[in-house]
Amino acid sequence: MTASQIIFLLVAIVTLGSALMVVASRNLVHAALWLVSTLFGVAIIYALLNAGFLAVVQVVVYIGAIATLFIFAVMLTRRDQLEGGVQLNSGWWLGALIAVLTFGGLFGMFQSWSGFSKTATDIPSGFDAVGQLGSALTSPVGFVLPFEVASVLLLAALVGAVYIAFNRK
Amino acid sequence: MNFWNDPLKIAADWLVSILTGWGMPAVAAGVLVAFLGTLLFISLLMVLDIFLVWLERKVVARFQDRLGPNRVGPFGLIQPFADIIKLMIKEDTTPAGADRVVYNIAPMLSMMSVLILWAIVPLAPVIFGVDLNVGLLYIVAAGAISTLSIIMAGWSSNNKFATIGAFRQVAVMVSFEIPMVAMLLIPTIFARTMGMNGIVQAQNIWYVILSPLGALIFLIAAIAELGRAPFDMAEGESELVSGYNIEYSGMKFGMFYAGELLHALTFGGFLAILFFGGYRFFGLEKVSPFLAVIILLGKALIGYWVIMWVKYTMMRIRIDHMLAFNWKFLTPLSFVLLMVTALMNALLRETSGWLYPISMFLSNVLVAWIALEIARSHSRRERAKVTGVKAVEVAPH
Numbered sequence: 001m002t003a004s005q006i007i008f009l010l011v012a013i014v015t016l017g018s019a020l021m022v023v024a025s026r027n028l029v030h031a032a033l034w035l036v037s038t039l040f041g042v043a044i045i046y047a048l049l050n051a052g053f054l055a056v057v058q059v060v061v062y063i064g065a066i067a068t069l070f071i072f073a074v075m076l077t078r079r080d081q082l083e084g085g086v087q088l089n090s091g092w093w094l095g096a097l098i099a100v101l102t103f104g105g106l107f108g109m110f111q112s113w114s115g116f117s118k119t120a121t122d123i124p125s126g127f128d129a130v131g132q133l134g135s136a137l138t139s140p141v142g143f144v145l146p147f148e149v150a151s152v153l154l155l156a157a158l159v160g161a162v163y164i165a166f167n168r169k
Numbered sequence: 170m171n172f173w174n175d176p177l178k179i180a181a182d183w184l185v186s187i188l189t190g191w192g193m194p195a196v197a198a199g200v201l202v203a204f205l206g207t208l209l210f211i212s213l214l215m216v217l218d219i220f221l222v223w224l225e226r227k228v229v230a231r232f233q234d235r236l237g238p239n240r241v242g243p244f245g246l247i248q249p250f251a252d253i254i255k256l257m258i259k260e261d262t263t264p265a266g267a268d269r270v271v272y273n274i275a276p277m278l279s280m281m282s283v284l285i286l287w288a289i290v291p292l293a294p295v296i297f298g299v300d301l302n303v304g305l306l307y308i309v310a311a312g313a314i315s316t317l318s319i320i321m322a323g324w325s326s327n328n329k330f331a332t333i334g335a336f337r338q339v340a341v342m343v344s345f346e347i348p349m350v351a352m353l354l355i356p357t358i359f360a361r362t363m364g365m366n367g368i369v370q371a372q373n374i375w376y377v378i379l380s381p382l383g384a385l386i387f388l389i390a391a392i393a394e395l396g397r398a399p400f401d402m403a404e405g406e407s408e409l410v411s412g413y414n415i416e417y418s419g420m421k422f423g424m425f426y427a428g429e430l431l432h433a434l435t436f437g438g439f440l441a442i443l444f445f446g447g448y449r450f451f452g453l454e455k456v457s458p459f460l461a462v463i464i465l466l467g468k469a470l471i472g473y474w475v476i477m478w479v480k481y482t483m484m485r486i487r488i489d490h491m492l493a494f495n496w497k498f499l500t501p502l503s504f505v506l507l508m509v510t511a512l513m514n515a516l517l518r519e520t521s522g523w524l525y526p527i528s529m530f531l532s533n534v535l536v537a538w539i540a541l542e543i544a545r546s547h548s549r550r551e552r553a554k555v556t557g558v559k560a561v562e563v564a565p566h
Contacts, residue, residue, distance in 0.1 A: 027268075053302075060309050063310075063314070068317065072336070
């Protein structure tokens, strides 16, 4: 086993363990903090895959914005609502079944894919991954249309939020 | 290549050769040496941090027409060690109803979020932790972790003041992150890279000359990110007692305090790297990497001094004024400045000589002037409203 495989296994165990704690934790703020740990683990996996840009964006967007807002919202709830209650409802076996089936289906699909068992080739030194991503996102032959559609969608959400919060006098 | 030209690599190679000579596999030796290097660097930063406490107290004393620490050792230099001993032997209290684990992790995260920033700081052309090609985004990511530590401290303390402080800090960080990210893009446009070393190497003209307004907005956003006066809403001694760290005692409080000081120095360093040429100073950095480190630290300390100057001169701004200032003034201004800079850069990139810097500088001045005019006319209208009300309220003689 190589060093990167050992690191990957450790990170994967921590990520999955914290993901389990997100749904198993009885305290909402703890669940949100476990979610932060999960998202951080995913960022480390991106970094292991030589996708430094995605790793940093993962931390900025998911931990810096989304998880912070989660915790912010949860902190506004009353403390006596945090503990107690039943964690499973009667449909738990259905959820478990769907999860197992999804995992099995994806695993089976990847088995038939030739890239599944290959080791990744080393990226040549001096390869500008961020520059390539940037030009792909802004070039007409690349992904400029989906990129712009996504920005218009976010702008619409922003305008909607301002409209709802706007105080008409 | 000798030790004085590339000290880090020579020292690392020497250590690895010794360790492999003892029969250690090359990979393990490399990992061990990298770990030792990080440990040494962090230790040096913490020692520097001890003297920052002294520096901060000395400078604030000067601003307030006092002498500052001057009893223990020459110029009171041993005072911070006395402070540390005091912090360590203090009782370590945990408030009743506190969330023990989260409460104890928060100060560690706070210190860590500052220390990880130094991984990307280029101290000299050859002395840096790692030259990330997304270095600027890394700063924002580390800021996210520092926000998280403040929320955790505020929530887990089981204290109203601490929670209010954490709420305020989140509002401030989420808002001021936007102008900060926009201003981080301005050196990116000039240098055409997000790597810190590349930005320093590209600064044949300091970027503060190309974009003085950008440097100013970055400084404002950085002070808000640091949570220092006039933006210290999260602490607010006079209203929240001490805000998010109110329940912490002893060395746990010390972690927050030391983290804040080191954070301020770090952002002084980033200001120097992004807008004031980093370790470059009239070619002196080419003489020796050690000289380059001294130049960068000197510039960082000047930036730190400016941040202290602002802190001890300005009064605290009310939170609604502060958010309004950000959303209604700073954010639009930084977006306009970013667009103008990008446009000017696209138009004038091919030109040589002084046309590029001069037109960049003038466009900055123009944007700043228009923004100030708009703000002035707005404040005139606001003031007219207030005086209109007051004319009615004048008491009869």
